[in-house]
Amino acid sequence: MPAATDPLQLESVPYSDSPGFASALCTKGSNHRVATSIEQIEKFQRDGVVLLKGVLDVKWQKVLAEAIDRDIQSPGPFHHNYQVQGSGASFHGNMRLWETDDGFRQYCTASPLPEIASSLLGANKVNLFYDQLFVKFPGMTMRTRWHNDQPYWPVRGQQVLSLWTSLDPVCQETGAMEFVTGSHQWNKWFQPETFAPSASDPYEQNPRFLKMTDIESERDAHKIVSFDMQSGDVLAFHALVVHGSCGNQSSTKMRRGYVVRYTGDDAVYTTDIGSHKDLRNPLLKEGDKLDSEQYPVVYSGNYVT
Numbered sequence: 340m341p342a343a344t345d346p347l348q349l350e351s352v353p354y355s356d357s358p359g360f361a362s363a364l365c366t367k368g369s370n371h372r373v374a375t376s377i378e379q380i381e382k383f384q385r386d387g388v389v390l391l392k393g394v395l396d397v398k399w400q401k402v403l404a405e406a407i408d409r410d411i412q413s414p415g416p417f418h419h420n421y422q423v424q425g426s427g428a429s430f431h432g433n434m435r436l437w438e439t440d441d442g443f444r445q446y447c448t449a450s451p452l453p454e455i456a457s458s459l460l461g462a463n464k465v466n467l468f469y470d471q472l473f474v475k476f477p478g479m480t481m482r483t484r485w486h487n488d489q490p491y492w493p494v495r496g497q498q499v500l501s502l503w504t505s506l507d508p509v510c511q512e513t514g515a516m517e518f519v520t521g522s523h524q525w526n527k528w529f530q531p532e533t534f535a536p537s538a539s540d541p542y543e544q545n546p547r548f549l550k551m552t553d554i555e556s557e558r559d560a561h562k563i564v565s566f567d568m569q570s571g572d573v574l575a576f577h578a579l580v581v582h583g584s585c586g587n588q589s590s591t592k593m594r595r596g597y598v599v600r601y602t603g604d605d606a607v608y609t610t611d612i613g614s615h616k617d618l619r620n621p622l623l624k625e626g627d628k629l630d631s632e633q634y635p636v637v638y639s640g641n642y643v644t
Contacts, residue, residue, distance in 0.1 A: 386564070388580055392569075394451060394571060395504060403443075406440050407506065417434045418431070420432065430475055430476070433471070453465045456500060457638050460500060462605075465639075477591055477593055482583065485583040486529060487582070490528045491613075493608055494602060498605050504568075515567065517564070518564050518580055523580040529549050529581075531548075531614075545612050
């Protein structure tokens with residue numbers, strides 16, 4: 340494996356070293372004018388996570404709500420469902436939905452999100468890596484365990500992030516996400532594990548990855564943040580920030596979480612072991628740029644500094 344893509348050799352490179360990091364407005368390549376502030380970009384760089392309030396207007400919320408309803412009724416090919424033992428409460432998950440549903444495709448490619456990804460990453464080019472759905476129905480009390488995302492994915496590079504939203508109000512009771520601030524700078528890649536027995540096949544063991552730290556028993560040693568959200572808000576977080584989420588303790592409210600993963604200029608494909616098999620691209624080889632039908636370029640533009 341080339342040293343440049345070895346996860347244990349990647350340094351925590353400040354985003355200010357990327358072209359146009361300090362810019363807040365893309366000048367071409369988009370119909371949107373999304374003013375991502377310098378403060379938000381700096382917070383993303385420092386903490387690995389930032390809440391963006393009111394990003395999605397009613398139009399995009401409607402597009403997304405209709406697409407999620409369609410998938411719940413008739414799931415796409417990568418769906419996975421499971422239940423809390425003894426309670427009957429369930430979880431509905433799916434990924435790569437944009438490939439088979441026009442609503443998800445519009446949201447991933449034509450909403451403000453690609454430009455937001457460009458601003459936060461300081462990237463002139465943005466690829467759509469994949470999208471994912473997490474529906475926690477009422478009483479789905481199972482917690483999503485602590486992890487970081489990028490070890491699950493066949494991609495290397497610093498410019499990798501997720502843009503997560505919920506169509507339902509989110510708080511601790513209904514399944515708010517939690518983040519260990521600054522953990523994306525640890526340069527630690529934690530061994531992927533399944534989130535539930537039926538969620539996926541066991542992951543290959545990568546000897547370069549580490550066993551996940553027991554964050555729950557060390558909560559006082561970390562700065563952990565959580566965010567209450569309203570429909571239209573978006574959480575942006577780095578692919579290496581350690582995070583998890585609460586279970587849905589509500590007996591009446593569901594939490595329809597949906598996330599899109601984007602990459603920037605420095606992202607390359609890896610064939611290293613341990614990634615999710617359904618996210619791999621057999622047409623790419625080690626070190627290739629992601630540009631492909633599976634990981635399309637969804638934004639290209641320059642910045643004013």
